[in-house]
Amino acid sequence: MQRAPYQTKQKAAILECLYQNNEAHFTIPQIAEQLKAAGTAVSTPTIYRYLDTLVAEGKVRKYVLDGNAGSCYQYNSESENEELFHFRCEKCGRLLHFQSEELQQLNARMKQCKSGKIYLEQTVFYGICENCEE
Ligand SMILES: [Zn+2]
Ligand SMILES: [Zn+2]
Secondary structure, three states: OOOOHHHHHHHHHHHHHHHHOOOOOEOHHHHHHHHHHOOOOOOHHHHHHHHHHHHHOOOEEEEEOOOOOOEEEEEOOOOOOOOOEEEEEOOOOOEEEEOOHHHHHHHHHHHHOOOOOOOHHHOEEEEOOHHHHO
């Protein structure tokens, strides 16, 4: 099937946006914002569709978080990026990322006490962000 050129351009713009920021995770609204700022406005359903394709092609990693938090997307680079953890502000709804050596050590400790394994990439911490706390 022949695809209209603008569709390919939109898909390329989504991949480019994730590639340029390969250290970061993005939610769908964040990607929409980035694309708009770069001059390629793409509708949310279209972004969803192309991301599904990019995930299926192995070019993008998808972090499926719990129902309320939505999903996050990241460029699938060869070198493993350091694990980022998710924090959801219950007041403004923003999904934030943070790094934590302690959390990375958590599964090693869980293993020592034979407690099992936590899926940290799917775990969301809920609380209140710095902006909302003021
Ligand atoms: Zn994320
Ligand atoms: Zn907040």
